[in-house]
Amino acid sequence: MDKKELIKLYLQNVDKMFGYANMDAYIDERLKKYMKYCQSKKQEEQIIIWLKLLHENFGKKIVYLGSYLALQEKDMSYLNNAFNSAVTWGQLTITNSSCDHSIYAWNVLPHIFCANRFRDIENIFPKENGLSKNGLKSACSITNLVMYLYYQEPAWKQYVIEESKGFLQGKHTSEEMAVISTFLSLFEKDWEKFSLELANLCKAHKKSKDYGENPFTRKISFFAFGLYNFARYLYKEEAKNIILPQNEFLFEDFRIYQESNNYQTGQSFCVFEEPLLLLNDLEKIDLPIMHLTAGRKRTLDIENYRQEVIKKIQALHYNQSS
Structure with a gap:
């Protein structure tokens, strides 16, 4: 499928995914929310409101609009x-859930990889949280594989390998199986298998029936591209042995762009004007670490996280005025 067809496909599906037809629509949606919920509110109240309102499907709608604009x-x-x-927004707007840090595995993690923001792994999967045991099986396995590969904690190795290989013995979606298989081949530094699994992941994503997927979103596997970036980050020169999937828009164009720009992270997708300046500030702060609650069944400590965000915004304004 050529780029013109992808552009057409986005516009045909943008309403179904409650997305944005252009940058003006992206800004206007925030202006409407400001006028309805934030006007005349104190700064602290506004922060909490924005963190609750701008969920954006874990930032996915921003990425879809960015994909469309990049093509157009x-x-x-x-x-x-x-x-x-x-x-940034995928982390800031995480909502209460009944699971632990594994909530990030299918949602925010692929974007972290694609953005080359690998230090953010320490925000969503801090070492002190330990391995994930409370969530979707594939998400727990992904979380634990990433934590081992990133931190190289020897005590985790056997558990993580056995958990992942055990997962592959069960019945799961082809996309789940492909992601876990790709991580395991990365674990083993088997570049031939890793290359094959990347291609399998792209194929599996095209058939995804997950909630929110549509004919446009199925065309691009952000997880596959992200896994390539993660391999390059971990193993540097060895990653040159990877053979990338053919005829994939993201792999052909976006990889060349990132390579030519030395894999630098991007800037803010949109710089807002009055009365939305607080949104710029939320993108400027160093994001807090997401800790877990105490107890047997640990979950994300959302309330403390939000209080940390408020403190960081207040400190930012104090530094700007001093």
Whole structure:
């Protein structure tokens, strides 16, 4: 499928995914929310309101708009910037859930990889949280594989390998199986298998029946591209042995763009004007670490996280005024 067809496909499906037809629509949606919920509210109240309102499907809608604009304008910086902002908003707006840090595995993690923001792994999967045991099986396995590969904690190795290999013995979606298989081949540094599994993941994503997927979103496997980036980050020169999937828009164009720009992270996808300046500030702060609650069945400590965000915004304004 050529780029013109992808552009057409986005516009045909944008309403179904409650997305944005252009950048003006992206800004207007925030202006409407400001006028309805934030006007006349104190700064602290506004922060909490924005964190609750701008969920954006874990930042995915920002990435989809960035993909569309990158294609339309023939400029991959739109997508690079979209990933950067999606990583930020995907973390800031995480909502209460009944699971642990595994909630990030299918949602925010692929964007972190694509954005080359690997230090953010320490925000969503801090070492002190330990391995994931409370969530979707595939998400727990992905979380634990990433934590071992990133931190190289010897005590985790056997558990993580056995958990992942055990997962592959069960019945799961082809996309789940492909992701876990790709991580395991990365674990083993088997580049031939890794290359094959990347291609399998792209094929599996095209058949995804997950909630929110549509004919446009199925065309691009952000997880596959992200896994390539993660391999390059971990193993540097060895990753040159990877053979990338053929005829994939993201692999052909976006990889070349990132390589030519030395894999720099993007800028803010949108710089807002009055009365939305607080949204710029939320993208400027160093994001807090997401800890877990105490107890047997640990979950994300959302309330403390939000209080940390408020403190960081207040500190930012104090530094700007001093």
